[in-house]
Amino acid sequence: MPPGPRTRPAKTALSREAVVAAALRVVDEVGYEAASMRRVAAELETGPASLYVYVADRRELMEAVHDLALADVALPTGADGDWRARLELLIDRMVAALAAHADIAMAAIAGVPLGPHSLRVNEEVLRLLRVGGIDDAACAWAADLLGQYVASSALEQAAWRREQREIADPGRATTEAMGAAFAGRIDAVYAALDPAEFPTIVALRPLLTGGGGDARASWKLRVIVDGLLAQG
Template identity: 40%
Template sequence: MELPAPPWQRPAKVKPVRRQLSQESVVDAALRVLDKEGLDAVTMRRVAQELETGAASLYVHVANKDELHRLILDRVSGEIPLPEPDPERWEEQIKQLLRDSVQVFASHPGVAQIAMADIPSGPNALRMMECMLSLLRMGGLPDQVAAWAGDLLGLFVPASALEATLFQNNDRSTPGEIAEWTAQFRGYLAALPADRFPTLVALAGPMTTGDGHERFEFKLDVLLSGLVAVARRTS
C-alpha cells in the first residue's frame, strides 16, 4: 500500500509534455489556422500559438512564412483526385480534374491566393501537373500548345476558386442574397444611358443570367474547345 505524502512536503510540479514538432505537424496547424481565420492569419507566430510553442521552434522545420505557404499549397494539392489518363476520355477527364481542383482549392479559402503568387513545385503539385499535361498530349495537342495550355489552366483553377470563396465570405453568400444582388445589378445596367452604353444596356439580361455552375461549365467548354482549335491550326 502506498503511503500518503507528509502534509508539510510540497508535491513536485508536473511539467506538461511538449508535443513533438515536425514539418507535417506545423503544416497541419497552419492549415487549421487558414481554414478558421484566413490566409492573413497564417504567420509563424500564430501557427506557433496553435501548437502551444514558441515561434522560434518552428524554424527548425520551416524556413519562413513563404515556405510555409508553399507547403500548405502542396498539402492541399494532394487532396485533388487524379484520374488514370485515358486517351479515349482525355477531354472529360481534364474537365473533371479542373472541377475537382477548383472545389478543393475553394474548400480552403486563401490557397488560391498562394497558388497565384508562386509557381507550385511540391511533389503533389508536380503530380497534378504531370497528369494534366499528359491528358493534353493525349488529346493531340502539340507539345508547345500543351505546355502553354498547362500554364493557362494552372491560372484558371485558382482564379475560379478565388471567385467562389469571395462569394462565400461576403454579404452575398446565400442563394437568396445572390439573386437579390443580381437583380439589383441587372437593373443598374439596364438603367444606364443607352446612348453612351448601348451594348451594356442590351446585354443587361444575358450578362446576369445563369448560376455559378452553368458559368463554370461554359468556361470549361470554351477553354477546351479553344485548345483543340489551336492544336488543329498549329498541327
C-alpha cells in the first residue's frame, strides 16, 4: 500500500534558499547544462512554475547556485602569511570550492558574480591586491583576470574528478595513473610528429608532457601575481 498522508515524508517547504540548495544538488548530480528548471522542480517535488516566485529565470538561479558554492570559503588570516600568501591561498580555496560542485564555475564565465558570498571573497581579493601595492586603476582588471583563472581552474579540476568517477578500475582511477595516461596520450601524438614541420613541439616534448599537477597550478598563479606587480 502507498504511504498515507500521515506516513508520507513532508515535502521541503519552498523558499529561495530551498530552491537554490536543491539546484546545487542537481548540479552536483547532472552538471550545469543539464540542471534545468524542470529538473530542479522535480527535486523539490513541485512544478517549474512555482520556482519563478523565487528566481526570475534559470540564469539567476545558476548565479545563486554559484554563490552558494562559495559559502564555505574561509578568508585567510594574518597567520597564513603576507598579503601574497593570503591571496594565493584564497584563490586556491575558491577554486576548490567551485570544483567540488561539478561545472558550476560555468555560471561565472559570461557574468559577474554578485551574490553575498561572491562579494565577500572578491572584497578580500581586492583588499589584498591593494595591500600588495597594485595600483587602484589595475585592481578591477586584476580581479577580473583572477576570476577567469578561478573559473577555468575549477572547471579543469571538476572535469578531472568527473573522469575519475567514471573509471571502473580503481587502479586506473588514481591521480597518478590518470596523469600518466593523459600524458601518454599526448606524448603518443607528439612522438609521431615530423620534426621538420613541428620542430619546437618536438624539442619541448618532454616538458610539454611532463604534467606538473599542483606545481603547475602554483606556477600559473605566481606568474599572474608577478605580472600584476610588474605593472606597478
